[in-house]
Amino acid sequence: MEIRYEYSRRRCEFGRPCHFSALVAEVTADIPPEPSLAAHFIPQDPVDFAVQEGPVMALHEVNTDRVQVSIQGVNHLEGGWPKHVDPKNSELTTRYREEVEREEVYTKTIQRLGSVMEHYIRQNNTIDIYEEYFEEEEEEDEEDEPPSYKTINVLRDPNQPKRMATRLSWHPDGNKSVAVAYCTMEFQDSIRKDMCIDSYIWDLEKPYSPEMTLKPSSPVVTLEYNSKDWHHVLGGCYNGQIVYWDTRKGGLPVEMTPVEFSHRDPVYGASWLPSRTGTECFSGSTDGQVLWWDIRKMSQPSERLILDISRQDQLKNALGAISLDFAPTMPTKFLVGTEQGIVISCNRDAKTPPEKIAYVFRSHIGAVYRVTRNPFFPKVFLSVGDWTARIWTEELMDSSSIMETKYHTPYLLDTCWSPIKPAVFFTSKSDGTVDIWDFLYHQKEPALSIKVSIEPLLSLCSQDNGRVLGCSTRMGTVFLLEISSGFCTLRKNEKTLSSSMFEREARREKVLQDKYRERLVQEQERARAQPEQQEDPHQLFKQSKADFLAHIKAEKRRR
Numbered sequence: 001m002e003i004r005y006e007y008s009r010r011r012c013e014f015g016r017p018c019h020f021s022a023l024v025a026e027v028t029a030d031i032p033p034e035p036s037l038a039a040h041f042i043p044q045d046p047v048d049f050a051v052q053e054g055p056v057m058a059l060h061e062v063n064t065d066r067v068q069v070s071i072q073g074v075n076h077l078e079g080g081w082p083k084h085v086d087p088k089n090s091e092l093t094t095r096y097r098e099e100v101e102r103e104e105v106y107t108k109t110i111q112r113l114g115s116v117m118e119h120y121i122r123q124n125n126t127i128d129i130y131e132e133y134f135e136e137e138e139e140e141d142e143e144d145e146p147p148s149y150k151t152i153n154v155l156r157d158p159n160q161p162k163r164m165a166t167r168l169s170w171h172p173d174g175n176k177s178v179a180v181a182y183c184t185m186e187f188q189d190s191i192r193k194d195m196c197i198d199s200y201i202w203d204l205e206k207p208y209s210p211e212m213t214l215k216p217s218s219p220v221v222t223l224e225y226n227s228k229d230w231h232h233v234l235g236g237c238y239n240g241q242i243v244y245w246d247t248r249k250g251g252l253p254v255e256m257t258p259v260e261f262s263h264r265d266p267v268y269g270a271s272w273l274p275s276r277t278g279t280e281c282f283s284g285s286t287d288g289q290v291l292w293w294d295i296r297k298m299s300q301p302s303e304r305l306i307l308d309i310s311r312q313d314q315l316k317n318a319l320g321a322i323s324l325d326f327a328p329t330m331p332t333k334f335l336v337g338t339e340q341g342i343v344i345s346c347n348r349d350a351k352t353p354p355e356k357i358a359y360v361f362r363s364h365i366g367a368v369y370r371v372t373r374n375p376f377f378p379k380v381f382l383s384v385g386d387w388t389a390r391i392w393t394e395e396l397m398d399s400s401s402i403m404e405t406k407y408h409t410p411y412l413l414d415t416c417w418s419p420i421k422p423a424v425f426f427t428s429k430s431d432g433t434v435d436i437w438d439f440l441y442h443q444k445e446p447a448l449s450i451k452v453s454i455e456p457l458l459s460l461c462s463q464d465n466g467r468v469l470g471c472s473t474r475m476g477t478v479f480l481l482e483i484s485s486g487f488c489t490l491r492k493n494e495k496t497l498s499s500s501m502f503e504r505e506a507r508r509e510k511v512l513q514d515k516y517r518e519r520l521v522q523e524q525e526r527a528r529a530q531p532e533q534q535e536d537p538h539q540l541f542k543q544s545k546a547d548f549l550a551h552i553k554a555e556k557r558r559r
Contacts, residue, residue, distance in 0.1 A: 147436070147448040148484045152468070153207050157182055157476030159196040165472030167222040168461040172230050175463040177203050177211060178470060180478055183219035183238055185266070199223060199235070201247070204480070213251045216243050221266050228278035232295070236267025242283050244295050254295075261300045263287050269324030274331055282326075284336055288318025290346070307336060307344060311354035319344070325381070327373040333358075335381060337368030343383055345394060359397045363390055370414050370460075376422040376495060380502050384415040389427050391439075393506050396513075402505040405437065406444060414459050420466035420488045422498040428457035428471055436487060440498055447487070452479050 085092045100106055155178075157163055167181040179201045197219045200210035214220065218239040226232035233245045240263030243256035263285035273280040273292075280302075282292045292303035308317045323337035336344040341364040350356040364385030374380040379394045383401075387408045390401035410431040418424035423440035424447075432453035435446035455473040462469050466488035469481045 145484055145486050147486060149448065149450050149481050151452075151479055152482045153204060153480040155180065155202050155207055155478040155480070158200075158210070159198070159476075161195065162475045163196070163219075164458055164474050165476045165478055166220075166458055167224075168459050168470045168472055168478065169224045169233075170461060170463055170470070172225055172227045175465075175468070176205075177201055178461075178478070179214075179223045179225060179233055180472065181220040181223040181235065182476055183221050185221075185238075195219075198251075201233075202478075212247060214245055214253075215251050216253060217241065217256065221268060222270050224271060226272045226278060228272070228274070232272075232278075234270050234272060234281050234295075236263075236270040236283050236285075238266045240264055240267060240285060240287070242267065242270060242281070242291075242293055242298065244281075255298050257293065257298045258300070263289060263291065265320070268322045269336075271324055271326045271334075273326070274328045282324075282334075284321030284324045286320030286322060286339060288315055288320055290321060290324075290336065292348075303348075305346065305353060305356055307338065307357070308354075309342065309344065309357060309360050311357060313353045322367050323370050325370075325372045327375075327378050329378045330373075335371045335373065337363075337371040337383060337385070339367045341365055341368060341385060343368055343371050343381075343392070359394065361392055361397075363392070363401065364388075366411075369412070370416070372416060374417055374422060375419055377499065377502060382415055382417060382425055384412045384427060387411060389415055389425070389437075391502075391505075393502065396506055396509060400509065400513075402502065402509045403439060403443065405435075405446075411456075413456060416460050416462050418466045418487065419462060419464055420490055422495055423501065424466075424487055426460055426462065426469060428460045430456040432457055432473070434460070434469070434471055434481070436483065438487070440494065440501060448483070450481065452481070453477065 079087075081087050081093070081096070085096050087093060157165065159182075163182045163184045165180050166183050166185070169179045171177040171179075179199070181199050182196075183199075184195060197216060199214040199216070199220045201212040201214065203211040214223075214233070214235070216235060216237055218237040218241060220235040220243075221238055222236040224234045226234065231247045233247065235243045235245070237243060237256075239259065241257050241259060242262060243253045245251065246254050263283065264287040265285045267283050267285045269284040271282060272278070273282060277296070279295045280292065281295065282290060284290045288307050290305040290307065291301040294302055306313050306315050307319045307321060308314050309319060310317055319338040319340050319342060321336045322339050325335040325337075327333075332349045333345065333347050336346060338344065341362065343361040343363045344357055345359040345361070346356050347358045348356060350358070361383075363383045366386040368383050368385045371381060371383045374382070381392055381394075383390050383392065387410075389405045389412055391403040392401050396402070405427070408429060410429040410433070412427050412429055414428045416426055418426070421438070424436065424438045427435045427437065427446075429435070432451060432455055434450040434452055434457065436448040436450070438447045441447070452471055453473045455475050455477070457471045457473055459472040460469070461471075467482055467485075469483060470478060471481065472478045
């Protein structure tokens with residue numbers, strides 16, 4: 001039996017009401033000074049003051065502890081099945097699931113959890129937490145920002161004598177490190193005994209010493225990270241071998257191809273292929289061959305293609321490959337840039353080797369140092385060679401480029417597209433300058449020209465965010481440049497405008513090509529109608545010489 005007693009009281013009986021009123025201030029206490037204490041005060045005379053004009057400096061040292069990063073993983077295995085149920089047997093697992101779903105406890109549990117989940121889903125959908133309220137204002141501010149750049153890091157070859165930094169490859173996981181291939185392409189320098197053959201992987205947080213040293217059997221000309229397995233690095237060597245490293249196992253190669261089955265010349269291009277296992281790759285060399293490999297079995301190539309554009313499959317007629325490009329969006333097609341200034345579009349799925357050479361683009365006078373597809377429009381690709389960079393489309397096979405830069409005085413050595421903006425690309429030149437082009441707004445002059453070094457810039461590679469650009473020099477120095485946000489921020493309708501621009505230029509080039517063919521036909525018909533006239537070869541030579549000298553004088557006056 002519960003015994004309790006309740007006390008009750010009215011509200012008006014609680015406390016006493018407070019009444020405030022305004023009163024005049026009055027002094028309640030006054031402490032007058034004590035005259036007897038004045039005798040204890042001693043006057044100081046004279047008084048000296050010291051004044052230092054310069055600021056007072058102090059030297060402090062701070063050493064922060066480096067965060068120890070550890071890689072952890074979770075391997076989920078299917079479990080929770082009774083002992084009499086084999087998880088690998090689909091019939092047993094299906095039968096057991098049906099038995100559990102018929103139980104009353106299962107139904108009640110699902111109903112209870114379903115109502116809770118529905119409540120929180122509705123709660124999350126009430127407000128869009130990703131809504132941007134000031135998107136237009138931010139875009140206006142970014143448009144007003146002038147093109148600019150700053151050098152954020154410099155990586156130098158730690159060895160003497162200095163070697164060329166021939167290729168850069170960013171780490172796929174957040175671009176936290178960069179692999180640099182160091183190799184001297186001069187034959188006399190390559191046989192020197194004091195020439196180091198190591199390449200390095202640099203951690204951007206520790207730019208003064210390499211994070212890992214890659215020790216190949218021959219100097220590495222090209223390096224590339226595997227986007228599927230970040231620990232695998234593929235390399236093409238000066239002696240024609242293909243080698244790969246597993247960064248978890250150190251700097252020694254895991255495996256390399258035999259010399260007798262490798263390329264006969266330096267490997268200028270090597271790329272991973274998007275296979276199920278992530279172990280397939282292919283390589284190209286100036287010996288005129290493209291070889292496919294599987295790193296699980298590198299004793300011999302799995303496939304071979306001879307770059308003979310006459311389609312006779314003869315190695316003596318092959319063109320030397322100096323650059324390769326492969327886009328994951330087009331898994332069976334790839335581009336090859338040759339020493340002879342020709343870009344070859346190849347199709348791996350063709351039945352015979354001659355059919356694998358699909359199209360030929362006669363692009364440059366000199367070697368095609370780099371060919372690369374647009375990341376937004378794979379049928380559009382960019383090539384660089386001699387004094388200009390050209391944009392092509394695979395929809396026009398027999399015509400010239402649809403767009404091109406102006407002719408520069410120095411050679412162009414490398415190029416790459418911006419991964420963020422479809423109409424922005426970068427070019428590097430032999431005078432140490434990097435040009436940033438935005439064809440959507442200006443096609444005759446670069447949007448920004450950066451004087452990076454006095455040495456030729458051999459390689460160019462952009463991070464995935466398009467903000468940081470890596471460029472390497474002939475003396476083995478790698479400069480990391482951070483460009484302004486206007487070059488790495490995708491505007492509204494920019495992709496649509498770029499597509500329209502490429503289509504418009506392709507139509508224009510097609511019309512010009514048709515007009516040119518019509519004119520050739522008319523000239524041939526006119527030549528047949530007129531009687532043949534014998535031309536004096538001496539007079540022709542004099543006229544050609546005079547025209548040539550006139551062009552030289554005009555060019556000198558212009559410069």
